[in-house]
Amino acid sequence: MKVDKALLEKYELGRCTPEEIVAIEEWLVNDEWDDIPDTTVEAKIGGEIWQAIHNKPESKRPLKRPAFILQTKVRTFAGAAAILILFFYFFTLLTKDSFNEDHNVKATNTEKSPILVEKDFFDVLLSSNSEAIINLKKGCISLSGNVLFKPKRDFSLQDRDSSHVFNFKSGLVYILSKDIRTNKLLVFSESELNYLPPIMRRHYLQQFPTT
């Protein structure tokens, strides 16, 4: 096999067949320049290649390298994934109670003064004789009476009775009120209180004197 510039470049790039590698290595050991015409490979280039080969002992197995890298990556990813899955599994187990508790809240107030229920995802202030059942996982709400509702993140809740979906924004304070007669849930932000009929506004201010 004739060793020329193109073959040497191919060798340097690790794209040679086993036969070509053998031919080049024999040529290198031979330490002669006869096979390569002067016009195609200069002495300088040959020296650089020689130097490069001697500085890279593993270069004798260039074909095996990509396969090795692939296997290493698969192993690393598999290991990381396994660790993550295990970590997530244990985290879920450890936090299961509080997770469910904060996503599924049933709060009742039979007292005369309002009661505040604070959760990770929202706070609820229940007026007298009010009840709120909020399930964040299912995205639904069931209510009787009047509550002040302060979400701590954005989410939507569907009224179980009317199936109407309400969007809540983190940081705003909402007044939620159930009309027993029509079974409709009224939802409005605290700033919208100013636009209600005066009698209605006074009614809600009376319900939540701490607002």
Place this chain on the structure above:
Amino acid sequence: MKIINCAIKGICFGLITVLFVSCYKPTEKTISIQDKEYALYLLYKDRSAGFALFDKFNEESVFTYVKNPSQGFNREYIKKERSFYQHNYRNGFFVHYEFNEDGQLAGKDSISLKNLSIDNFLWKNKSDTLILFTVDLHNNGVGHMHILKTKPLQLIRKEILPLPKPQNDYNILSIGVSDLEGDNLWIGYSYSKFTSSTDYTTANKMYYANFNFTAIKEPVVQEDLRSTYPGGVNTVQTYQAKNEKGDLYFMSCPGIALGNTTQLPTAIFRKLAKSNKVDTNYMINISDKIGNHAYGFWYIGEQKAIIRAEQKEKYKDFAEHHLVFQFEYYVVDLLTGDLEKINIPADKGTRKETVLIEDNIVYLAIDSQDENHSLWSFDPNTGETKHIHSLDPDIDFILRLDKIN
């Protein structure tokens, strides 16, 4: 030659920079409140609110936008000359605001008035003494009168209103009109009750009570069955006015937005000057004439007033009442009872204070369809209307139009 070119370029650049810097005026720093005659109070689409100050009603008028003085500040302010007064129901403070040199509305003074809701106010004989008629938040059936000196703010007197207790379960008091002539205090009120946790209705009766302002003892009460819910909260909208002779006219508001007893008519009534009683022979039945209820009554002179009427076929319920472009403005002849519709686009917003009368011309701020928030003029003598100026499309509602200087 190259050096000369560079020098010329440098001089030009310097001049342009100086010109640019001298022309650039940061809006918030250079407002001269002295130049601003009028203020619009605006609610934006992002639910923020603030003022737009301007100098005159014409196309070239320059608007300066000013932020709300605080998060809790809203449209329910009492304005007198350059002072604004507002009760913050969250913290119970009654605050005096004024525009400062930077053109920002800033708190100057305050007093604590807790657990109450202001239903009505009047200035005592055009003085700096403010009379507030309030309803207790702990007891919806009890009204008080708070008398305040405003410079500086000081509560000088507080009296319970000794109104006869309602006979039935209608026990939520609403004081909608008030007047003080000399020592004779007169208030118009009604009683409501809740029919469910989210709905209420008002008893079919208006009450007018006459007191001696100094003594505030048992009043003489007149009952009127012709309508209900006389007037309304006048920090939000005007419902009464006196004509040139001193006759007091007011409008009842039994519609969905106030009295919520829609079977009774919206109507205009009057109490003649020097009289302590409402004229039982006088009534303009607005609902009969236009088939709708109305809110807001502004006297424009020469026995004429403007009212703002809803269109019941255009809204489904109260939740969308303020969103629908339904409100029409009518001129009412208080002598003949004739109504004439003003030719401007339909407005939105349930209750608004956006009618201003100056030099016999009526100016109106309208939120019409196609995101057009604009100022209009109406000449009562010719009936001619004119579009004056369109405002920022980010506005959702123009809630008030006030003269500030």
